[in-house]
Amino acid sequence: MFDIFLDDAPALVVVLPLLISAIIAFMPSKIWPWIISIITLLLHLFFSLHLLKEISVSGLIIYEFGNWEPPWGISFKIDGVNIGLQLLFSIFVLVSTFYSRKIFLNEIDYRDFGKAYSLWLLAVGSLNGIILTNDIFNLFVFLEISALASISLIALGAGQNRKALLAAFNYLIIGAIGATFYVIGVGFAYAMTGTLNMNDLVIQLAQYFDGQLAIFAGMSFMLIGLMVKAAIFPVHIWLPPAYSYAPSAVSTLLAALATKTILYFFVRLLYEVFIIYPSYLSLFLDFVLYPLSLLAIFIGTVIAIYQDDIKKLLAFSSIAQIGYITLAFSLKDHSGVASGFVHIFNHALIKGGLFMAVGYFAILYKDRVTLNSLKGFGYKYPITSFALLICGLSLIGLPLTNGFISKLYLFQALYTNQMYFSIALVAVSSALAVVYFWKIVEQMWFSEIKFKSEKEDAYIYLPIWIVTISIIVFGIYSTPIIEFSNLSADYLISGYQN
Amino acid sequence: MSNSFLIILGIITPLFAALFSYVCRYNNNLRDSFGIIGGLITFVISLKVFHGIQNNEVYQITFFTLFDGVDFAFKVSALGSIFSLVASSLWILASIYTIGYMRGAGEKNQTRFVIFYSIAIHAALAIAWSGNLLVLFIFYEILTFSTFPLVGHKQNAESQSAGRLYLSILVGTSLIFFLPAIFWIWLKTGTLDFQDGGILMNKFPAEYLSFLIAMLVFGIGKAAIMPIHRWLPAAMVAPTPVSALLHAVAVVKAGVFSFLVVVVYIVGPDFLLQTKSSDWLVWLACFTIMASSIIAITKDDLKARLAYSTISQLSYIILGAALASSLALKGASFHIITHALGKITLFFCAGAIYVTAHIKKVSDLKGIGYKLPLIFFAYTLGALSIIGVPPFIGSWSKFYLIMGSIEREFIFVAIILGISSLLNIYYLLQPLVIGFTQNSKKEIKLIKAPLTVWPPLITGLGCLVFFFLCKLFFE
Numbered sequence: 001m002f003d004i005f006l007d008d009a010p011a012l013v014v015v016l017p018l019l020i021s022a023i024i025a026f027m028p029s030k031i032w033p034w035i036i037s038i039i040t041l042l043l044h045l046f047f048s049l050h051l052l053k054e055i056s057v058s059g060l061i062i063y064e065f066g067n068w069e070p071p072w073g074i075s076f077k078i079d080g081v082n083i084g085l086q087l088l089f090s091i092f093v094l095v096s097t098f099y100s101r102k103i104f105l106n107e108i109d110y111r112d113f114g115k116a117y118s119l120w121l122l123a124v125g126s127l128n129g130i131i132l133t134n135d136i137f138n139l140f141v142f143l144e145i146s147a148l149a150s151i152s153l154i155a156l157g158a159g160q161n162r163k164a165l166l167a168a169f170n171y172l173i174i175g176a177i178g179a180t181f182y183v184i185g186v187g188f189a190y191a192m193t194g195t196l197n198m199n200d201l202v203i204q205l206a207q208y209f210d211g212q213l214a215i216f217a218g219m220s221f222m223l224i225g226l227m228v229k230a231a232i233f234p235v236h237i238w239l240p241p242a243y244s245y246a247p248s249a250v251s252t253l254l255a256a257l258a259t260k261t262i263l264y265f266f267v268r269l270l271y272e273v274f275i276i277y278p279s280y281l282s283l284f285l286d287f288v289l290y291p292l293s294l295l296a297i298f299i300g301t302v303i304a305i306y307q308d309d310i311k312k313l314l315a316f317s318s319i320a321q322i323g324y325i326t327l328a329f330s331l332k333d334h335s336g337v338a339s340g341f342v343h344i345f346n347h348a349l350i351k352g353g354l355f356m357a358v359g360y361f362a363i364l365y366k367d368r369v370t371l372n373s374l375k376g377f378g379y380k381y382p383i384t385s386f387a388l389l390i391c392g393l394s395l396i397g398l399p400l401t402n403g404f405i406s407k408l409y410l411f412q413a414l415y416t417n418q419m420y421f422s423i424a425l426v427a428v429s430s431a432l433a434v435v436y437f438w439k440i441v442e443q444m445w446f447s448e449i450k451f452k453s454e455k456e457d458a459y460i461y462l463p464i465w466i467v468t469i470s471i472i473v474f475g476i477y478s479t480p481i482i483e484f485s486n487l488s489a490d491y492l493i494s495g496y497q498n
Numbered sequence: 499m500s501n502s503f504l505i506i507l508g509i510i511t512p513l514f515a516a517l518f519s520y521v522c523r524y525n526n527n528l529r530d531s532f533g534i535i536g537g538l539i540t541f542v543i544s545l546k547v548f549h550g551i552q553n554n555e556v557y558q559i560t561f562f563t564l565f566d567g568v569d570f571a572f573k574v575s576a577l578g579s580i581f582s583l584v585a586s587s588l589w590i591l592a593s594i595y596t597i598g599y600m601r602g603a604g605e606k607n608q609t610r611f612v613i614f615y616s617i618a619i620h621a622a623l624a625i626a627w628s629g630n631l632l633v634l635f636i637f638y639e640i641l642t643f644s645t646f647p648l649v650g651h652k653q654n655a656e657s658q659s660a661g662r663l664y665l666s667i668l669v670g671t672s673l674i675f676f677l678p679a680i681f682w683i684w685l686k687t688g689t690l691d692f693q694d695g696g697i698l699m700n701k702f703p704a705e706y707l708s709f710l711i712a713m714l715v716f717g718i719g720k721a722a723i724m725p726i727h728r729w730l731p732a733a734m735v736a737p738t739p740v741s742a743l744l745h746a747v748a749v750v751k752a753g754v755f756s757f758l759v760v761v762v763y764i765v766g767p768d769f770l771l772q773t774k775s776s777d778w779l780v781w782l783a784c785f786t787i788m789a790s791s792i793i794a795i796t797k798d799d800l801k802a803r804l805a806y807s808t809i810s811q812l813s814y815i816i817l818g819a820a821l822a823s824s825l826a827l828k829g830a831s832f833h834i835i836t837h838a839l840g841k842i843t844l845f846f847c848a849g850a851i852y853v854t855a856h857i858k859k860v861s862d863l864k865g866i867g868y869k870l871p872l873i874f875f876a877y878t879l880g881a882l883s884i885i886g887v888p889p890f891i892g893s894w895s896k897f898y899l900i901m902g903s904i905e906r907e908f909i910f911v912a913i914i915l916g917i918s919s920l921l922n923i924y925y926l927l928q929p930l931v932i933g934f935t936q937n938s939k940k941e942i943k944l945i946k947a948p949l950t951v952w953p954p955l956i957t958g959l960g961c962l963v964f965f966f967l968c969k970l971f972f973e
Contacts, residue, residue: 396673397673398636398639399564399632399635399636399639400564400636405565408565411678411681411685412681412685415681415682415685423678424674424678427673427674427675427677428674430673431669431670431673431674434665434666434669434670434673435666438662438665438666442658442661442662445647446646446647446650446653446658446661447653476562476564476570477562478564478565
């Protein structure tokens with residue numbers, strides 16, 4: 001019955017959530033907004049799978065909106081680079097939407113459900129747009145929609161803690177600065193080349209505008225804007241408060257996917273468009289992204305050690321993990337880019353799982369989860385705690401978890417590039433990750449207070465354990481992740497070498 | 499029974515022991531009996547595997563591929579069969595001893611203790627039989643994490659900080675040095691499998707080999723070479739059965755075993771001898787032997803003294819591995835057995851003294867010897883074996899180590915080993931002298947805990963008996 005829609009699948013994965021979001025916005029019901037969201041996202045997954053099937057046959061889909069051909073119209077591009085991410089996105093959004101019901105029931109007023117799920121779908125649709133778009137201005141639009149939707153979602157946390165408002169406001173201001181930078185850069189590029197389509201931009205840049213300062217200025221503006229949005233080290237300050245004061249379901253969605261999609265676009269811009277100027281690219285990668293990544297890894301980890309609030313701890317750990325990803329992307333070769341994608345996949349699962357478990361604890365504890373409040377949780381809520389333990393061990397990167405696979409490929413990439421200092425730093429930082437994670441474990445299992453195990457909600461097991469089991473499965477059978485990442489790297493790096 | 503099934507059974511038996519202990523957590527006797535039963539089963543299996551290995555049978559099983567060239571696989575080596583035999587046989591005695599100790603000392607959380615004890619043994623056995631370096635690493639980490647609850651068992655401030663130190667040193671060094679070293683080996687050779695004669699020859703640049711050896715010896719923190727030794731004395735806050743079986747046998751021996759395995763099956767003794775990359779390690783090991791012996795003399799706490807003695811004895815094994823000549827390697831492997839038997843006896847005695855008389859310090863032992871003759875008899879046997887007096891088993895390994903050092907023309911090392919034996923005599927026999935010569939004025943209440951007395955007697959006599967049976971272990 002969906003056959004007539006299948007040709008429009010690339011548009012529908014974005015448009016459908018946006019459309020439904022408008023419908024459910026004023027629905028005064030406790031359950032319907034959620035049910036409709038789930039159905040929407042099932043369709044979303046169906047379309048994503050269809051795209052996968054198409055890609056495995058043709059290798060490239062360019063979807064032109066309204067049949068306006070690029071470079072005039074807006075187009076979406078699906079190829080080997082983003083199909084893996086699209087699939088991960090689709091599946092994880094479904095799981096976290098399932099999870100979100102329990103959180104929203106406890107953390108926000110039920111009269112706000114319609115609005116909450118409306119914003120949720122808005123965020124989902126626009127983030128998916130970031131993955132698919134092939135147009136630099138269209139990207140700006142999606143960036144703004146996703147930012148506004150996430151800001152409003154974060155502000156919903158105000159029912160629990162008023163600081164959520166401040167966090168949302170911070171994000172609004174800093175995010176707006178980032179977006180402004182980006183759009184100024186787009187303006188420069190458009191003024192010089194007269195095109196916004198990425199493929200066309202490459203052609204125009206290569207042919208006519210070699211070495212003009214305005215182009216370099218535009219590129220720099222765009223990159224800095226995206227760095228703000230992706231929370232790359234010195235411009236990350238909006239992220240920790242935003243993740244930690246948002247409702248837990250929102251933290252899960254944002255931590256797992258929001259920065260990842262922007263990182264994906266970031267690397268695509270670098271290796272597909274800015275590759276035209278290899279000297280500029282290597283300047284940026286070697287002297288900006290590489291040192292900043294190292295700083296992010298080290299400082300993010302160290303700050304995380306001193307956090308008392310668990311969600312904040314996880315947020316700072318995210319800063320460090322984003323550092324791993326950008327470190328990999330700064331390597332300029334196939335192994336580097338591939339290992340960056342591997343870590344995008346794996347870290348989305350790990351951080352998603354951790355935020356899910358901690359969010360559930362917050363509901364059970366009925367307050368913010370600090371180190372102290374976790375005392376004895378290992379005995380009280382054994383099943384969720386065990387999931388948290390596995391996700392944490394994966395964060396450290398122990399074998400048999402997917403975190404280890406990330407580390408393996410990152411080490412390999414760094415080794416082939418002879419960056420021994422970075423290897424040492426990554427090794428030290430993963431040892432420091434033990435410190436902050438073990439503080440949690442110690443409180444949960446080895447503190448004085450002990451409880452009888454209480455009944456946990458079986459509903460919450462499903463999403464948490466889907467993520468946890470996938471962490472183990474991909475730790476043992478890592479082929480799918482590796483293949484998708486290699487595919488992404490193949491597409492991106494082939495451009496680099498030509 | 500097929501050989502691969504035997505391996506699976508041996509490795510999961512301790513896990514089942516842990517599971518059954520949990521299921522029967524409300525019935526203390528039943529719960530504690532699973533340790534003994536599990537020990538017996540694993541011992542029989544280890545014995546069978548040991549004999550099979552001597553008859554050139556192959557024990558091997560592969561589960562799945564982790565990444566290119568590295569499988570999740572087990573394969574028993576000659577060295578591994580010895581280690582598993584030691585760990586499983588002593589587990590039986592330690593389980594019996596645990597019952598006596600934990601009940602005598604009235605410890606809390608006994609179920610958790612028994613469970614993690616079994617899991618630790620599981621990890622030790624899996625290390626012994628691991629088929630490649632990564633599998634070894636996985637179970638090395640499991641061993642660390644499973645012993646953490648045992649170290650921090652008392653849950654007071656002291657044991658908590660000790661537990662943190664324990665974990666941060668062991669996990670930290672393994673993640674910073676050991677894992678990158680494993681990656682390095684894999685990137686150079688494309689495999690991590692254990693093979694006779696090593697896998698690095700012609701594949702690894704010889705000029706970096708010293709560096710790799712350093713990463714390995716400092717990364718395997720369980721081998722407790724200085725300056726990565728602090729966790730071992732800290733771990734002595736744990737109940738004595740942990741100190742006895744884990745911190746004299748399973749954990750520390752897993753450390754030196756890992757290093758020996760790396761030298762024998764990964765680097766290859768020939769490659770090491772050619773490049774002389776481990777000669778610097780000989781001196782570090784000598785330093786550790788001397789320094790920790792001297793520190794041991796200054797310790798008044800009996801368990802702390804034994805801990806420093808352990809550090810010094812572990813460095814004998816590192817020394818043997820670093821010398822890399824065939825005699826020295828033989829001595830080092832044999833020292834795993836001899837030191838295990840001797841040291842577990844001493845720890846059993848220390849724990850028995852604590853349970854029956856509540857004495858921890860050497861200086862408080864005055865006159866106790868007359869009241870606890872059996873314990874002090876066992877202590878004497880163990881101490882003499884560690885010192886290396888014939889006819890005790892410890893003399894064999896020391897003999898081979900000295901021969902090995904002379905073979906490599908490290909005469910100074912042989913002298914160090916001699917001096918260290920003298921120091922051993924001082925710090926191990928001093929408690930004995932105090933216990934028997936000086937009379938205590940205080941009246942000391944004794945608690946009867948017969949189950950803590952028999953295990954040290956058995957292991958002590960074992961030190962004596964196996965001196966004559968040592969042919970069994972030399973292939």
